[in-house]
Amino acid sequence: MQASFTRDGEFLVPSPVAASPWSDEMLNGHHMGGLIGWGVQHDGADPEFQLSRMTVDMVRAVPMVPLLVETRRTRDGRRLRAVDVSVRAGDIEVLRGSAVLLRRSEHPDSGPWTPEPWDVPAPESIEGGPTGPMTWEVRRINEWGAPGPGRVWLRETADFVAGEPLTPLLRASLMADFTNPLSNSGPDGLAFINTDVTMYLARDPRGEWIGLESAGHLGADGVAFGTTWMYDRDGLIGHCVAGALPDPRIRERMREERR
Known part of the structure; x- marks a missing residue:
């Protein structure tokens, strides 16, 4: 499949596969997370540091035009690094994000509560359908609107930037946006757009497949948020x-599509 972006000097140029399902002139939220993750990664990857938190602020619709990704390291400590990312279309900032990276070290021998191990079918045991123009594959562990938390396996099927490896950090960054349709949908489908997404990771994902499980939705007076757990084949990662x-x-x- 065609890569989501190609380089043109300093700019990343989106290809048609990066377009939103809502408009051919607007970038998909999936790729917005990828842009912030790509910026953090290119600030200076260091194997001693783990991405702990990444926030994507979707301040505007991102147009399908050449985009400039700029980064600024706001803290460069011995154990903690902080990075701001700005994505511009011409003179306008259309997307921004931030990240905190923590130095890996010996883990304490303690026992805080954690969820039970994820006991779900492996992705290859679930029938997958055509992905159409999307650059990622979705395998539903349970059907949309079924009682209980939504669960899916996801994997990216195209390069993010042509000629560059699809790193574990990018794989996670791209899938974080799926938190909105998974956790903010009800029996009648999705009624919310997300304005941001924040991802916390304890470690990088291993392998191609990333699992998401809804951890709940909360809303009042038109203001809401949804949460998910993030997994790989070996267990919970974020x-x-x-x-x-x-x-x-x-x-x-959605009503028109059902007709």
Whole structure:
């Protein structure tokens, strides 16, 4: 499949596969997370440091034009690094994010509560369908709207930037945005758009497949958020939170698709 972006000097140029399902002129939220992750990664990858937290602020619709990704290291300590990322279309900042990276060290021998191990079918045991123009594959562990938490396996199927390896950090960054449709959907489908997403990782994912499980939705007066647990084949690796606002256009489009 075609890569999501190609380089043109300092710029990343989106290809058609990076477009949103809502508009061919707007970048998909999936790739917004990828841009922030790509920026953090290119600030200066260091194997001694683990991405602990990454936040993506979706301040505007990101147009399908050449984009400039700029980074600024705001803290460079012995145990903690902080990075800000700004994505610009011309003179306008269309996306921004931030990240905190922590130095890996010996882990304490303690026993805080954690969820039970994820006991779900392996992705290859679940029938997968065509992905169409999307650059990622979704294998549903349970059906949308079924009782209980939504669960899926996801994997990226295209290069993010042509000619560059798809790193574990990028794989996780790309899938964090799926927190919104997974945790903010109900029996009647999705009624929310997300305004941001924050991902916490204890370690990088291993392998291609990333699992997400809804950890719940909370909302009042049109302000909401949803959360997910993030997994790989070996177990729990992180947690994601997506703030959300209702958008009647989504509900209307879903009604039209059912007709």
